[in-house]
Amino acid sequence: ELKVEQNPLFLSMQEGKNYTIYCNYSTTSDRLYWYRQDPGKSLESLFVLLSNGAVKQEGRLMASLDTKARLSTLHITAAVHDLSATYFCAVDSFAGQDKIIFGKGTRLHILP
Amino acid sequence: ETGVTQTPRHLVMGMTNKKSLKCEQHLGHNAMYWYKQSAKKPLELMFVYNFKEQTENNSVPSRFSPECPNSSHLFLHLHTLQPEDSALYLCASSQRPGRGTDTQYFGPGTRLTVL
Numbered sequence: 001e002l003k004v005e006q007n008p009l010f011l012s013m014q015e016g017k018n019y020t021i022y023c024n025y026s027t028t029s030d031r032l033y034w035y036r037q038d039p040g041k042s043l044e045s046l047f048v049l050l051s052n053g054a055v056k057q058e059g060r061l062m063a064s065l066d067t068k069a070r071l072s073t074l075h076i077t078a079a080v081h082d083l084s085a086t087y088f089c090a091v092d093s094f095a096g097q098d099k100i101i102f103g104k105g106t107r108l109h110i111l112p
Numbered sequence: 113e114t115g116v117t118q119t120p121r122h123l124v125m126g127m128t129n130k131k132s133l134k135c136e137q138h139l140g141h142n143a144m145y146w147y148k149q150s151a152k153k154p155l156e157l158m159f160v161y162n163f164k165e166q167t168e169n170n171s172v173p174s175r176f177s178p179e180c181p182n183s184s185h186l187f188l189h190l191h192t193l194q195p196e197d198s199a200l201y202l203c204a205s206s207q208r209p210g211r212g213t214d215t216q217y218f219g220p221g222t223r224l225t226v227l
Contacts, residue, residue, distance in 0.1 A: 041220065042220045042221050043204075043218040088155065101157075102155040
């Protein structure tokens with residue numbers, strides 16, 4: 001059974017700092033997604049990573065995928081308050097089933 | 113309307129009530145999903161529909177009954193719910209069915225409270 005673990009689950013950081021959120025998963029998969037959720041809002045797709053070594057960047061966020069290590073990272077550069085949200089990674093179950101498994105989410109709070 | 117819409121946005125119901133949640137996607141997608149998001153658990157997939165056919169039922173109690181009359185509409189019928197069913201119910205859609213390979217686009221959710 002595929003399990004997806006994120007850490008940290010809570011993160012409070014100062015504006016201008018850099019930090020990384022980690023997403024580990026337990027079985028083989030080559031498709032990983034990152035989503036953002038603002039309080040009281042729905043999930044918004046950030047990145048889709050489809051192969052080993054994939055790296056995608058959008059503004060101050062950069063996501064990467066290492067399928068051999070079963071690890072994805074979401075790196076935040078020079079954080080700004082607007083990036084405060086909960087970030088979820090999700091992994092394709094890769095078992096002939098039509099579903100992806102979500103991590104518990106990382107609640108990110110950026111202090112001005 | 114664009115994207116994925118859900119109604120109602122908020123719902124309060126008693127345990128003996130029957131209600132329905134509605135989801136509509138305006139993206140031309142072929143797959144639709146129901147998720148449950150509660151405070152203490154990760155986002156939980158409930159049901160998956162591909163081309164109107166149910167392909168996943170993730171051990172959901174029978175008090176939740178989905179209906180997908182066409183690829184654009186998805187319903188979740190609720191009856192005799194329990195207080196622990198209180199949660200945010202999210203609908204999503206994606207372009208292609210099979211392995212959940214495409215990005216899923218989420219609706220705003222229905223905040224359900226069961227008294």
